Amino acid sequence: MSFWPKPQFGLEDWSLDASSRLATGFFQLDQLTLRHRGYKIESLGPMQRELILRDPAMVVILVDPTIQAVVLVEQFRVGAAMSQLKKSPWMLEWVAGICDEGENPAETCRREVFEETGLVLTEKPTLLYTYCPSPGGSNELIYLFVATCDSSRAASFRGQTGEFEDLKVHVIPISDALDALVTGQVNNAATIIGLQWLCANRSRFEEGGELAKKSTTRT
Numbered sequence: 652m653s654f655w656p657k658p659q660f661g662l663e664d665w666s667l668d669a670s671s672r673l674a675t676g677f678f679q680l681d682q683l684t685l686r687h688r689g690y691k692i693e694s695l696g697p698m699q700r701e702l703i704l705r706d707p708a709m710v711v712i713l714v715d716p717t718i719q720a721v722v723l724v725e726q727f728r729v730g731a732a733m734s735q736l737k738k739s740p741w742m743l744e745w746v747a748g749i750c751d752e753g754e755n756p757a758e759t760c761r762r763e764v765f766e767e768t769g770l771v772l773t774e775k776p777t778l779l780y781t782y783c784p785s786p787g788g789s790n791e792l793i794y795l796f797v798a799t800c801d802s803s804r805a806a807s808f809r810g811q812t813g814e815f816e817d818l819k820v821h822v823i824p825i826s827d828a829l830d831a832l833v834t835g836q837v838n839n840a841a842t843i844i845g846l847q848w849l850c851a852n853r854s855r856f857e858e859g860g861e862l863a864k865k866s867t868t869r870t
């Protein structure tokens with residue numbers, strides 16, 4: 652049996668003393684005053700921290716098992732443009748999006764796949780992980796799914812123009828996508844995580860695999 656250490660402290664071992672809103676826009680930014688239990692001393696704080704507030708979001712590893720390909724979207728990312736990354740700020744990423752109010756992550760997954768690629772999922776999406784992409788400075792929670800599709804129906808370009816969303820859709824052989832992972836061409840966290848999962852689980856999409864489509868009709 653494998654071992655994974657349980658955190659020493661839990662949900663009751665910290666407290667929020669005060670919170671004030673610093674900025675409201677595409678994101679919200681709060682300044683927090685908090686304290687929490689310590690390993691070497693009883694309590695740390697009070698301390699001030701800034702927190703970016705974001706609603707839960709989803710990312711989907713979108714696979715076409717019939718032709719052994721993945722579907723990704725290319726789009727401009729302002730964070731990359733304003734970073735020290737010496738590469739194009741147009742990034743290839745999995746389909747992703749923020750959950751609307753009252754919408755569960757699986758519903759968001761189906762909606763975002765259609766909005767960003769024009770595709771309809773061939774099966775119910777499977778939830779793989781729920782994780783915090785930047786727990787030191789944001790409350791964002793990511794639901795990572797895997798889902799299958801018929802990539803022959805993908806649009807070339809998509810996006811919600813009213814939201815300044817401008818996307819180019821790519822259908823890429825799985826082998827090429829995994830090569831790009833190994834050679835360091837993939838430079839955003841969610842895509843790296845998804846491709847690493849795909850590398851470890853590729854056989855599940857091959858003929859006879861549990862996630863492979865039983866039959867596909869191309870028209």
